[in-house]
Amino acid sequence: MSFQIPIGPQHPALKEPISLRMTVDGEVITDADIRLGYNHRGLEKLAEEKTWVQNIYLTERICGICSHSHATCYVQAVEKLMEIMPPRRGLYIRYLVSELERVHSHLLWLGVAGHEAGFDSFFMYTWRDREIVMDLLEMISGNRVHYAMNTIGGVRRDIDEGQKAKILEGVVTLRKRSEYYFGIGANEPSFVARIAGVGMLTKQQAIDLCAVGPVARASGVARDVRKEDPYAVYDELDFNVCTSDSCDVLGRVVVRVMELLQSYNMIEQMVKGLPDGDIVVKAPRKAKPGEALSRYEAPRGENVHYIKSNGTDKPERLKVRAPTLGNYPATMVMLKKGFIADIPLIFAAIDPCICCAERAVTLISARSGEESVVTMSDLRRQALDRSKNTPVKGKSVWPF
Amino acid sequence: MLNKLARWSRIKSPWILHLNSGACNACDIEIVAALTPRFDVERFGILLKATPRHADVIIATGPVTRQIKDRIIRIYEQTPDPKFVIAVGACAMAGCVYRGAYNIMGGLDQVIPVDMYVPGCPARPDAIIDGVVKLLGKL
Numbered sequence: 001m002s003f004q005i006p007i008g009p010q011h012p013a014l015k016e017p018i019s020l021r022m023t024v025d026g027e028v029i030t031d032a033d034i035r036l037g038y039n040h041r042g043l044e045k046l047a048e049e050k051t052w053v054q055n056i057y058l059t060e061r062i063c064g065i066c067s068h069s070h071a072t073c074y075v076q077a078v079e080k081l082m083e084i085m086p087p088r089r090g091l092y093i094r095y096l097v098s099e100l101e102r103v104h105s106h107l108l109w110l111g112v113a114g115h116e117a118g119f120d121s122f123f124m125y126t127w128r129d130r131e132i133v134m135d136l137l138e139m140i141s142g143n144r145v146h147y148a149m150n151t152i153g154g155v156r157r158d159i160d161e162g163q164k165a166k167i168l169e170g171v172v173t174l175r176k177r178s179e180y181y182f183g184i185g186a187n188e189p190s191f192v193a194r195i196a197g198v199g200m201l202t203k204q205q206a207i208d209l210c211a212v213g214p215v216a217r218a219s220g221v222a223r224d225v226r227k228e229d230p231y232a233v234y235d236e237l238d239f240n241v242c243t244s245d246s247c248d249v250l251g252r253v254v255v256r257v258m259e260l261l262q263s264y265n266m267i268e269q270m271v272k273g274l275p276d277g278d279i280v281v282k283a284p285r286k287a288k289p290g291e292a293l294s295r296y297e298a299p300r301g302e303n304v305h306y307i308k309s310n311g312t313d314k315p316e317r318l319k320v321r322a323p324t325l326g327n328y329p330a331t332m333v334m335l336k337k338g339f340i341a342d343i344p345l346i347f348a349a350i351d352p353c354i355c356c357a358e359r360a361v362t363l364i365s366a367r368s369g370e371e372s373v374v375t376m377s378d379l380r381r382q383a384l385d386r387s388k389n390t391p392v393k394g395k396s397v398w399p400f
Numbered sequence: 401m402l403n404k405l406a407r408w409s410r411i412k413s414p415w416i417l418h419l420n421s422g423a424c425n426a427c428d429i430e431i432v433a434a435l436t437p438r439f440d441v442e443r444f445g446i447l448l449k450a451t452p453r454h455a456d457v458i459i460a461t462g463p464v465t466r467q468i469k470d471r472i473i474r475i476y477e478q479t480p481d482p483k484f485v486i487a488v489g490a491c492a493m494a495g496c497v498y499r500g501a502y503n504i505m506g507g508l509d510q511v512i513p514v515d516m517y518v519p520g521c522p523a524r525p526d527a528i529i530d531g532v533v534k535l536l537g538k539l
Contacts, residue, residue: 009468009471010419010420010452010471010475011450015418015420015425015428015432016420016423016425016428017420017421017422017468017471037465037467038422038465038467038468038471039420039422039423039462039465039468040422040465040467040503041422041463041465041498041501041503041504042498042501042502042503042504043498043501045501045502046497046498046500046501049500057497058497061424061426061496061497061498061521062424063424063425063426064423064424064425064426064427064428064429064522065425065426065429067424067426108429111436123436124436124437127432127433127436127437127438128436128437128438130433130436131433131436131437131438134433144430144522144524145426145429145430145522146426146521146522353425355422355423355424355425
C-alpha cells in the first residue's frame with residue numbers, strides 16, 4: 001500500500017515555497033517529485049526591459065543569500081561583452097566580498113543543518129557568529145544583505161586601513177569558532193549518528209546527475225570553478241578544493257566547514273595583498289552585439305549567466321543557471337529509499353535556494369518525453385492558439 | 401474584564417508565522433536573524449510557529465506570485481482570529497524591483513488585508529522588531 005504525502009508549499013521544514021510529493025511505502029520513500037513555480041517571478045524577462053546598469057540591481061535580487069554571486073556573475077559577463085578590464089584593486093575588493101559572502105552563507109547553512117538535525121544550540125551558535133561577518137559586510141558595503149558593491153568595470157566602494165584591520169580581526173575570531181564547529185561536526189556522537197549515512201549519493205551518481213558545489217564535493221568529485229577555470233584573482237590565491245568521500249549529509253557538513261577555513265585563508269591573503277590604484281574604470285553605455293557566458297563558484301555551486309546583446313543599452317536575453325537547479329536531480333536520488341523523517345535534512349543538505357532556481361517553465365511531453373523550456377508568454381500564446389480551434393463544450397467537467 | 405485579560409495576554413506573547421510568497425530570501429534571513437542571539441526576540445515571548453493555526457501574526461515577505469496567490473488566501477483563512485499581517489520589505493509592500501513582471505500580482509495587500517508595513521530592501525532585523533512592537537502598541 002503506498003501513499004502520497006504532499007509537503008509544502010508552506011511547510012515548517014521548508015523556508016521557501018516549494019512543493020514536494022513523496023510516495024511512501026510505510027516509512028520508506030519510494031518515489032519523489034518536485035512541484036516548482038511558487039517562487040517564479042519572471043526575472044529573466046524583466047531583465048530584457050532594463051539597461052545594463054539597472055540589471056545589476058535586478059540580478060542582485062535573484063537571491064538574498066547569494067546576492068553578490070549573481071551580481072558578480074552578471075557583471076563578469078557584461079565586462080566580457082564590453083571588453084573592459086576592471087583594475088586590480090577593484091577585482092580584489094569584489095572577490096573579497098565574495099569570500100565573505102561564502103562565509104556568511106556556509107555559517108547560515110550549518111545552522112540550518114543543525115536545526116534540521118534537532119541540534120538547536122548549534123543553530124544559535126553559528127547564527128551568533130554569522131553576525132560577525134554580517135557586521136564586516138555592513139562595514140564594507142553599508143548593507144547587511146544586498147551589498148550593491150558591483151558596478152560594470154569594478155566596485156563602488158573602496159576599503160581603508162581601519163577596515164582592513166577590522167576584517168583581519170573578525171577572521172581570527174571566526175577561524176577559532178569554525179575549528180570548534182569542525183570538532184563538533186566530526187566528533188559529537190549524537191549529531192554524527194543523526195546525519196551519517198543519510199541522503200547517500202555515490203560518486204558515480206554525482207557525476208551522472210551533474211551535481212554541483214558542496215554536494216558534488218561531498219561525494220568525492222573535486223569540482224570547483226575557482227580551481228578548474230580560475231577567474232579574475234583566484235589563480236593568484238593559495239587554496240585547496242575540499243572534498244569528502246563519505247557521500248552523505250555528514251560529508252556535506254564537513255566539506256562546508258573545511259571550505260569556511262579555506263575562505264578565511266583567502267580573505268587574509270586578499271586583504272594583505274590588496275594592490276593600490278583605482279577601483280573602477282568607466283564603462284560604455286552600450287555593449288557590442290554578441291554573446292557572453294560567465295561561470296562563478298557561488299556558495300551553493302557553479303552559477304552560470306549567459307547574456308546575448310544586440311548592440312543596444314539593454315540585453316536581448318539573460319539566462320541564469322543557478323546551482324540549486326543543478327542539484328535537483330541528485331536530490332531526487334538522495335530522497336529515494338530514505339525515511340520520511342529525513343526529508344527536511346536531505347533537502348536542507350543541498351542548501352536549496354528556491355528563489356535562485358525559479359525562472360523558466362519546463363514542459364515535458366508525456367508522449368515523447370521531449371523537454372522544452374518555454375517562457376510564460378509563449379505558453380500563453382500556445383494556449384490561445386489551441387483554444388481558438390477547439391469547439392466550446394457546454395458541460396465540461398474538470399477531470400479530477 | 402475578559403477582553404482586557406485577552407488583550408493583555410495577546411500583547412505579552414505573540415506567535416508569528418513566517419510566510420514567503422515569492423521573496424528573494426533576503427527578508428526571510430533577516431526575520432530568522434531577528435530570532436537568533438544578536439537580536440533574540442524569543443526573550444519577549446515572540447515565537448516562530450510552523451503552522452498558521454497556531455499563529456497570531458503573519459509576517460509575510462516578497463511579492464505575490466500568481467501561483468502562490470490561492471495558497472496565501474488559504475493560509476490567511478486558516479489563521480484563527482484575531483490575526484494581524486505584517487508586510488516586510490519593499491516587495492511585500494508594492495512589488496519593488498519585480499513590479500511589472502508577468503508573474504507578479506504586486507504587493508501583499510492585493511491579496512489579503514495588511515495591518516503594518518515594514519519598509520526596506522531588505523528590512524533590517526531591528527526594523528522588523530520595531531514593526532512588531534508598533535503593531536502590539538496599536539492593540
